[in-house]
Amino acid sequence: MPTRVEVDIQIDRPTDEVFAYLSNFENNPRWQKGMDTCTITSDGEFGVGSTYDQVAHMANRQVLSSFKVIDYQPGRxxxxxxxxxxxxxxxxxxxxxxxxxxxxxxxxEGDATGFFKLLSPIINVMVRRSIGADYERLKHLLENQPD
Structure with missing residues (x-):
């Protein structure tokens, strides 16, 4: 069962600051619960084709993932x-x-495989709650940074 979660949130900080924080994936563990590490694995300037690895945990399982940036519009x-x-x-x-x-x-957007596919209905509920809470955590973190 595919999962699609959409979040829309207002953050009272300048757009350049918010985008810089969000597009630096090494910040992910600071605001995403369940995220253990996130490491950029590509060299050079960040943009389309950049890669990173992350280690997270969900449902008491470790999730190892590699990502590739497929669209990048600086600042947006x-x-x-x-x-x-x-x-x-x-x-x-x-x-x-x-x-x-x-x-x-x-x-x-995601679609679980293996162990996670078996728990798909439960995982979908967990993912939706977790992502909403993550973006609230991001908002709190950024709005409470000193100027």
Whole structure:
């Protein structure tokens, strides 16, 4: 059963600051619960083709994933997809100016395999709750940083 989660949240920080934080995937463990590590694996300037590995845990299982950036519009949009994972996903993060701050929209699409596919209905509920809470955590983190 495929999963699609959309998040739309206002963050009271400048768009360039929010996008810089969101597009640096090594920040993911700071605001995404269940994310253990995230390491950029490609050299050179960040953009389409950049890669990273992450280690997360879900349902008491470790999830090792490799990602590749497939769309990048500096300051506005980043999209990446798994190249290897037991929980394949594609996500898009878009940051737009909104009422003196930033509007962050995220779309996460995935389709579990193996062990996670067996638990698909339960996993879908867990993923939806977790992602919503993650973006609330991101909002709190960024809005409470010193200027």
């Amino acid at each position: 949009r980043v999209k990446a997809t798994t190249t290897t994972s037991s929980f394949p996903i594609t996500f898009t993060r878009v940051v737009d100016p909104h009422e003196g701050g930033s509007r962050v929209r995220a779309i996460i």
